[in-house]
Amino acid sequence: MASYKNASYLIQNNHEAFDQDHAPGAAAPYAGIYRCMGCHREIGIASGHILPPQSHHAHTSAQGSIRWRLIVYADHNPK
Numbered sequence: 001m002a003s004y005k006n007a008s009y010l011i012q013n014n015h016e017a018f019d020q021d022h023a024p025g026a027a028a029p030y031a032g033i034y035r036c037m038g039c040h041r042e043i044g045i046a047s048g049h050i051l052p053p054q055s056h057h058a059h060t061s062a063q064g065s066i067r068w069r070l071i072v073y074a075d076h077n078p079k
């Protein structure tokens with residue numbers, strides 16, 4: 001699970017981008033931390049970079065396929 005020390009660096013956000021799963025090998029629509037919804041492994045990635053492929057790590061049949069979901073958005077252009 002992603003963790004942090006100083007809560008003032010994060011803000012809760014209900015944007016729909018946090019509800020969408022992305023296939024392995026797809027381009028990450030936003031920079032940040034993505035979680036595999038099958039096994040809960042997390043990765044950090046830049047916007048537009050390619051999410052790890054299905055061969056990135058092994059799942060049991062119960063975990064299903066790799067599905068990447070944005071869990072923390074990284075703001076590259078703060079106002």
Ligand SMILES: [Zn+2]
Pocket residue numbers: 036037038039040041057058059066
């Ligand atoms: Zn996984």
